[in-house]
Amino acid sequence: MAAPPALSSQADIDAEIAAAVPGGGPHPDRGYAPYRSSALRHPHQRLAAVRDPEAVELSGPVFGATDVTALDHDLTRQHLGEPLGERITVTGRVTDRQGRPVRHQLVEIWQANAAGRYAHQRDDHPAPLDPNFTGVGRCLTDGEGRYSFTTIKPGAYPWRNHLNAWRPAHIHFSLFGTAFTQRLVTQMYFPGDPLFPYDPILHSVTDPAARRRLVADYVHALSQPEFSLGYRFDIVLDGPAATWTEPEEQR
């Protein structure tokens, strides 16, 4: 294997982020150069359009009561003791692009602990592990598409995309819709994080309005007295489902 290229500076990355043309679409361009790992991991060929109403991907996997336990949505109660950090609740609704709730479907989250360390063997950031925090949660949405997790606020952490690269605090989300085409993996950020301007992963979404949709709202009414701070993160799944048809001329 070739030796890895020398790390860019933050100034190099800032310049590349500033040079990126905004407004491509709501999702990142898979070949977004400031995120270095994307270089060899995005297709060069055009994607093949599938507009077949019989495509299996217009249906999707389902989950149910057997797939989650009552403790899965509370990441602060998965060990004998309480994890360190600022306790938060994160809640929101999952809908499709027509605003219809995604009911009784699986939501998965994972995150670093309050010190910015993942409970993953390959995370070698020299921050402490927390024996009372794994950072993995699951739940099913309710009949209105709502989900809720209790957890702790994750810390920022360094990575090696470039010199002095730091990820803003975030929670990873994985979502299923009614169709496999609506699958989504994303990251939720916290409002007002000073690391936003420096992060090429957040900025891979070049449309500022779309980028704002990745940032949760702090909602004081969702904070619980003497217990937790409340955030709302609503999620809208893209992609067609079996019930959706596109006018012929737009194909």
Next chain:
Amino acid sequence: MNEQAAHGTSCTGTGNRTVPPTPSQTVGPFYGHALPFPRGGALAPEGDLRALTLHGRVFDGAGQPVPDALLEFWQAAPDGSRTGAPGSLRRDPADGSVLGRDGVEFTGFGRVSTDADGHWAVRTLPPPQSAPYVAVCVFARGLLHHLYTRAYLAEPAADPLLDALPAHRRATLLAPAERPGVHRFDITLQGEPDRETVFLDFG
């Protein structure tokens, strides 16, 4: 219908989809303690004589194996049903551990990580002739937005997707049997047209 750019068309063809979507972000490198689950690739009910193995490797644009990709699978049941069933992640209510599927229902869904050599394998039931493919969704560190592809276990006489592809591209979607009951499907994220896997845009 030919291959079409993924970007540019997807924004104009929104039809009656009016609410702007939440953008995708990469799965990152540290999902391994969160998303994969025990027996995630064991779609076939234990002991089902129809079961087959589908396996392969994931490669990057330099031809190197990708050791941190996560693959998901979705398919119709052998009888053509597309409703799936809950229970892919069936849990033990006593200790929370994953019990695995119940041995009766075919959930149609699987999830596995690549190993350190970029290899993955699932054990599943043959999809029906009406849709003779396993839908595959690829996530990876370095991949900002997941990619869809299909592994065709049998080459259908007619298929809207395959028939629209030139022969050298079409071949990347075929998962022929290496030996009875073992099908091979390698995924190349980036490369020349005869090497890079065909990825799909559902609009």
